[in-house]
Amino acid sequence: xxxxxxxxxxxxxxxxxxxxxxxxxxxxxxxxxxxxxxxxxxxxxxxxxxxxxxxxxxxxxxxxxxxxxxxxxxxxxxxxxxxxxxxxxxxxxxxxxxxxxxxxxxxxxxxxxxxxxxxxxxxxxxxxxxxxxxxxxxxxxxxxxxxxxxxxxxxxxxxxxxxxxxxxxxxxxxxxxxxxxxxxxxxxxxxxxxxxxxxxxxxxxxxxxxxxxxxxxxxxxxxxxxxxxxxxxxxxxxxxxxxxxxxxxxxxxxxxxxxxxxxxxxxxxxxxxxxxxxxxxxxxxxxxxxxxxxxxxxxxxxxxxxxxxxxxxxxxxxxxxxxxxxxxxxxxxxxxxxxxxxxxxxxxxxxxxxxxxxxxxxxxxxxxxxxxxxxxxxxxxxxxxxxxxxxxxxxxxxxxxxxxxxxxxxxxxxxxxxxxxxxxxxxxxxxxxxxxxxxxxxxxxxxxxxxxxxxxxxxxxxxxxx
Amino acid sequence: xxxxxxxxxxxxxxxxxxxxxxxxxxxxxxxxxxxxxxxxxxxxxxxxxxxxxxxxxxxxxxxxxxxxxxxxxxxxxxxxxxxxxxxxxxxxxxxxxxxxxxxxxxxxxxxxxxxxxxxxxxxxxxxxxxxxxxxxxxxxxxxxxxxxxxxxxxxxxxxxxxxxxxxxxxxxxxxxxxxxxxxxxxxxxxxxxxxxxxxxxxxxxxxxxxxxxxxxxxxxxxxxxxxxxxxxxxxxxxxxxxxxxxxxxxxx
Numbered sequence: 001x002x003x004x005x006x007x008x009x010x011x012x013x014x015x016x017x018x019x020x021x022x023x024x025x026x027x028x029x030x031x032x033x034x035x036x037x038x039x040x041x042x043x044x045x046x047x048x049x050x051x052x053x054x055x056x057x058x059x060x061x062x063x064x065x066x067x068x069x070x071x072x073x074x075x076x077x078x079x080x081x082x083x084x085x086x087x088x089x090x091x092x093x094x095x096x097x098x099x100x101x102x103x104x105x106x107x108x109x110x111x112x113x114x115x116x117x118x119x120x121x122x123x124x125x126x127x128x129x130x131x132x133x134x135x136x137x138x139x140x141x142x143x144x145x146x147x148x149x150x151x152x153x154x155x156x157x158x159x160x161x162x163x164x165x166x167x168x169x170x171x172x173x174x175x176x177x178x179x180x181x182x183x184x185x186x187x188x189x190x191x192x193x194x195x196x197x198x199x200x201x202x203x204x205x206x207x208x209x210x211x212x213x214x215x216x217x218x219x220x221x222x223x224x225x226x227x228x229x230x231x232x233x234x235x236x237x238x239x240x241x242x243x244x245x246x247x248x249x250x251x252x253x254x255x256x257x258x259x260x261x262x263x264x265x266x267x268x269x270x271x272x273x274x275x276x277x278x279x280x281x282x283x284x285x286x287x288x289x290x291x292x293x294x295x296x297x298x299x300x301x302x303x304x305x306x307x308x309x310x311x312x313x314x315x316x317x318x319x320x321x322x323x324x325x326x327x328x329x330x331x332x333x334x335x336x337x338x339x340x341x342x343x344x345x346x347x348x349x350x351x352x353x354x355x356x357x358x359x360x361x362x363x364x365x366x367x368x369x370x371x372x373x374x375x376x377x378x379x380x381x382x383x384x385x386x387x388x389x390x391x392x393x394x395x396x397x398x399x400x401x402x403x404x405x406x407x408x409x410x411x412x413x414x415x416x417x418x419x420x421x422x423x424x425x426x427x428x429x430x431x432x433x434x435x436x437x438x439x440x441x442x443x444x445x446x447x448x449x450x451x452x453x454x455x456x457x458x459x460x461x462x463x464x465x466x
Numbered sequence: 467x468x469x470x471x472x473x474x475x476x477x478x479x480x481x482x483x484x485x486x487x488x489x490x491x492x493x494x495x496x497x498x499x500x501x502x503x504x505x506x507x508x509x510x511x512x513x514x515x516x517x518x519x520x521x522x523x524x525x526x527x528x529x530x531x532x533x534x535x536x537x538x539x540x541x542x543x544x545x546x547x548x549x550x551x552x553x554x555x556x557x558x559x560x561x562x563x564x565x566x567x568x569x570x571x572x573x574x575x576x577x578x579x580x581x582x583x584x585x586x587x588x589x590x591x592x593x594x595x596x597x598x599x600x601x602x603x604x605x606x607x608x609x610x611x612x613x614x615x616x617x618x619x620x621x622x623x624x625x626x627x628x629x630x631x632x633x634x635x636x637x638x639x640x641x642x643x644x645x646x647x648x649x650x651x652x653x654x655x656x657x658x659x660x661x662x663x664x665x666x667x668x669x670x671x672x673x674x675x676x677x678x679x680x681x682x683x684x685x686x687x688x689x690x691x692x693x694x695x696x697x698x699x700x701x702x703x704x705x706x707x708x709x710x711x712x713x714x715x716x717x718x
Binding site for chain 1: 484486
């Protein structure tokens with residue numbers, strides 16, 4: 001922290017605040033410009049304005065936003081309002097903006113706690129400046145491929161970031177062979193979480209999709225053997241040749257007692273006790289997010305009951321299982337960005353016992369990844385052939401691609417309608433007196449969320465916080 | 467003609483499974499089924515030593531560099547020879563990205579290391595620093611059906627065809643083999659090599675049908691094939707073609 005120039009700090013903070021204020025007056029939710037203006041005056045402003053804070057960073061392919069929201073919620077329930085960035089502002093500029101805007105003009109942070117969602121590629125730029133107490137890595141799946149190349153590349157980006165902060169505790173998903181390899185050869189303290197062998201009913205696990213992102217041992221190339229799978233490549237892996245295997249966990253879900261559309265009841269095994277915990281969001285991947293959040297809290301040494309008692313009350317975060325009601329029709333919005341997350345969401349839809357309408361929105365903007373070929377790696381067959389799925393709408397810049405995918409998945413061509421305009425889409429999709437599940441990717445979620453939010457009186461995302 | 471049947475081999479599906487390329491198999495399967503032609507897909511994995519002589523169409527996709535070593539060992543154990551004789555025997559091969567590179571002589575890494583490949587056709591690939599990424603389009607010559615193909619390329623290797631080797635098509639917009647000579651892919655006998663993900667076949671139904679016809683002709687001597695209502699296919703195709711010809715390579 002030595003050598004920081006107070007004049008540079010002053011201008012950086014002032015520039016950031018001014019830009020942000022300007023954008024908000026203009027009713028724009030810009031998230032990178034304020035950070036850019038701060039960085040213009042001081043490249044290392046983030047180190048100054050985060051100095052002395054207790055910070056948890058969350059990264060990984062899926063679940064970052066929800067895990068952060070669980071952590072933030074726990075702190076808020078305990079009476080602490082942490083600093084946190086919103087999703088979509090998880091690169092160096094966005095994170096810089098958030099910290100800088102909440103500092104005094106002399107660069108002193110006004111808050112003590114922070115929950116930071118960080119893009120995998122940005123981790124190496126962010127963590128050496130904010131010195132987090134804990135870095136949580138949720139999982140690694142193939143993602144927006146044209147941005148990162150391949151999942152191994154993403155993993156190496158995270159490894160580089162982790163290598164820069166030896167004093168940070170790593171909180172790793174033990175069930176993901178890629179993620180848990182981050183512990184190899186680093187001096188950091190490591191805290192493992194996972195879902196245990198007895199928690200998942202192997203008869204019902206999802207192995208229909210054999211597209212694994214990690215089939216072969218990361219150390220020696222031998223095919224892994226599995227004692228159990230939770231989904232995709234997550235589970236009880238072990239390499240028969242070199243012995244690399246799922247690590248013994250510090251905490252894990254020892255049983256899943258109930259899964260419903262409203263949430264899940266689980267039992268968590270801590271080192272000193274077992275506890276029944278309710279997670280107020282549905283689907284298996286939110287159980288992973290919940291146990292990641294508990295793990296992070298434990299690893300940070302924060303009060304256990306704050307997180308365990310708040311998980312039942314956690315609200316869905318922006319566009320992620322978020323629910324709306326329009327003209328008496330329930331709409332649930334589920335952000336999907338890659339095959340792993342998409343398959344989990346498609347399974348969720350096909351588990352519905354009643355009829356429903358499915359909506360798929362696909363954009364190919366920079367924030368989405370220009371390559372939309374991943375839709376052919378996701379099992380749209382689950383919904384296309386589901387007798388409860390009565391009607392399908394497609395929208396977005398690549399609507400014709402998702403429509404084609406659904407045709408080849410077996411959907412009846414006449415059951416699919418393409419509607420470009422979101423206002424018309426909202427009317428059409430809610431015209432069947434059936435619940436609607438909308439599965440947009442990132443930028444199509446932002447635009448659909450804006451229309452649905454406005455029609456149902458929900459707030460814009462940048463007004464969501466503070 | 468309802469007693470016709472084509473056998474498809476999906477080579478190394480467990481390793482070469484990136485970028486949605488398995489959609490090509492689904493596309494061939496559905497387009498055969500919709501015409502009442504039987505179709506059998508066999509996954510040929512690492513360590514499988516079955517005969518490859520009875521298949522009509524082979525598909526091989528791209529994978530992660532990390533897993534390539536495992537694959538090269540398997541090819542050296544004999545499967546490479548079976549693949550070579552199937553190509554020489556006129557079987558239809560669709561080879562995409564890494565699978566395409568693998569049919570050439572070698573891949574030279576940025577550091578200068580040469581990884582020997584199958585050498586079925588005379589070309590080689592040189593690793594580079596620049597990743598050639600984006601939607602692109604290329605035009606097929608008449609002998610490959612003559613259609614305009616759209617796809618998504620994502621490669622840092624630059625492929626150079628040997629003297630007299632025919633490319634699959636001519637680049638209309640984008641990089642193609644190497645970003646320099648406007649060639650895209652390779653055509654040798656009935657082997658079709660391309661960098662195109664997307665996946666290539668669903669949005670290019672004319673090209674998909676060209677592969678099917680070529681395989682039918684090889685097996686049955688006739689390439690008679692009923693037309694399909696390809697509205698969804700063509701609309702998706704035209705959207706990307708318009709976009710890349712306009713020079714709009716992003717989506718923003």
